[in-house]
Amino acid sequence: MKVQTKQYLVGFLGLAFLASLIFVQAMEVARKQAESDRSMAHIAIPANSKSCVECHMKSSPGIIDHWKG
Numbered sequence: 001m002k003v004q005t006k007q008y009l010v011g012f013l014g015l016a017f018l019a020s021l022i023f024v025q026a027m028e029v030a031r032k033q034a035e036s037d038r039s040m041a042h043i044a045i046p047a048n049s050k051s052c053v054e055c056h057m058k059s060s061p062g063i064i065d066h067w068k069g
Contacts, residue, residue: 043068 045053057064 053064
């Protein structure tokens with residue numbers, strides 16, 4: 001086998017390895033996004049606190065945003 005053929009082979013294998021790393025990274029990102037979307041907890045507001053939450057949404061929405069996550 002010629003040296004140039006070996007160089008092409010090594011280059012091809014390097015590109016194939018790089019492509020596999022990019023593919024695995026994309027799959028992990030998709031998996032993490034799917035996990036985080038499923039783990040979003042439903043926020044239940046008790047009836048006796050509903051008026052407090054509504055008032056804070058108007059007067060200081062940052063508190064409610066922090067609480068919702």
